Amino acid sequence: MEHKRKFGIYTAWNYDKEEDKINSMAIKGWQLKKGGSFHHTYERSKINYRYKLDFNTSAKFNNEEYRRYLTFYEDQGWELINSTFNGWFYFRKPYEEGLSEEEYEIYTDNDSLKDMLSRWISIARILQIFFLILLISNLVHFVIEKRTFNGLTVLSVFFGILFFQTGITSMKRKSVQIDYRSSRSNNFIATLLFFGMFISYVLMFVFPSQHVFCYDYELSYSESINKDTDNRVEPMTVDKDGLYSLDIKCKNERGLVGIKILKDDTIVYNTSGGNYTITTDLELEKGDYQIEVQYYLENLEWAHPMPITQELLEQLNLTGDLEEYSDVRVFVGIR
Numbered sequence: 001m002e003h004k005r006k007f008g009i010y011t012a013w014n015y016d017k018e019e020d021k022i023n024s025m026a027i028k029g030w031q032l033k034k035g036g037s038f039h040h041t042y043e044r045s046k047i048n049y050r051y052k053l054d055f056n057t058s059a060k061f062n063n064e065e066y067r068r069y070l071t072f073y074e075d076q077g078w079e080l081i082n083s084t085f086n087g088w089f090y091f092r093k094p095y096e097e098g099l100s101e102e103e104y105e106i107y108t109d110n111d112s113l114k115d116m117l118s119r120w121i122s123i124a125r126i127l128q129i130f131f132l133i134l135l136i137s138n139l140v141h142f143v144i145e146k147r148t149f150n151g152l153t154v155l156s157v158f159f160g161i162l163f164f165q166t167g168i169t170s171m172k173r174k175s176v177q178i179d180y181r182s183s184r185s186n187n188f189i190a191t192l193l194f195f196g197m198f199i200s201y202v203l204m205f206v207f208p209s210q211h212v213f214c215y216d217y218e219l220s221y222s223e224s225i226n227k228d229t230d231n232r233v234e235p236m237t238v239d240k241d242g243l244y245s246l247d248i249k250c251k252n253e254r255g256l257v258g259i260k261i262l263k264d265d266t267i268v269y270n271t272s273g274g275n276y277t278i279t280t281d282l283e284l285e286k287g288d289y290q291i292e293v294q295y296y297l298e299n300l301e302w303a304h305p306m307p308i309t310q311e312l313l314e315q316l317n318l319t320g321d322l323e324e325y326s327d328v329r330v331f332v333g334i335r
Contacts, residue, residue: 218331256296
């Protein structure tokens with residue numbers, strides 16, 4: 001038997017347009033074999049059907065409700081084709097010339113239509129709350145933990161809330177007695193909001209924030225070093241007393257890198273290693289400090305308390321010419 005697959009994206013509040021598309025294919029001799037969220041599969045058949053969609057998550061995820069639900073529609077002459085993962089059911093009934101259009105309506109009164117619409121609106125409200133929680137979470141992390149305020153996240157949440165609000169508005173306008181097709185302007189707005197949300201999420205992954213947190217002080221650099229490279233010293237100012245979080249990231253091709261925080265020649269914090277990441281709390285007083293970055297390609301005993309063995313030198317890639325340059329990347333952040 002000949003088959004055909006058609007791709008398309010329909011919003012939940014445009015389910016009637018999806019119905020129109022399926023029924024137009026049926027008139028051309030292509031009967032729906034399987035409906036889906038993003039594509040439909042058709043098969044060539046001489047038998048003509050009329051198709052209807054219904055949304056019911058209770059029947060989708062509850063076996064007892066599913067049996068009751070299916071029996072109800074079978075008693076009206078409807079045959080279930082399949083259902084989607086998100087709760088949409090595809091029904092069909094053989095088309096007979098001469099029958100009134102009311103025979104092919106699954107919502108026989110305004111209350112039954114409102115019941116279906118209210119089920120979807122409830123889901124949309126839940127999704128809006130989810131987006132709102134994401135927004136509040138982002139704000140809380142920004143204020144309390146000094147995490148980076150991701151504007152793209154806020155933008156995508158904003159688009160998401162409005163996108164579902166557009167759907168809720170469209171669903172509320174539908175009625176059995178009138179032409180309940182969504183207006184073109186409403187569909188256009190929904191399309192813009194959907195693509196705005198989608199593009200925002202794509203940009204979040206393509207251009208991620210360089211750092212997760214907002215720092216009161218930040219030292220970030222990379223350079224090429226050898227055994228003659230001077231240590232690096234940078235000033236740091238703390239505006240007020242308090243308990244701070246210290247983030248250190250070091251990536252080094254060879255040797256060890258030591259990082260010290262000093263105040264008036266007194267060591268406040270000291271660490272060293274090859275490649276390491278550290279996050280720790282640090283009590284700091286208001287005043288001027290120095291960040292000293294030391295490179296150890298020689299005299300490792302100053303930074304390494306354990307015996308310097310040949311195996312250690314090989315691990316640190318220090319058995320070759322120490323005049324050759326290698327790359328080091330250092331980040332120090334106070335928040």
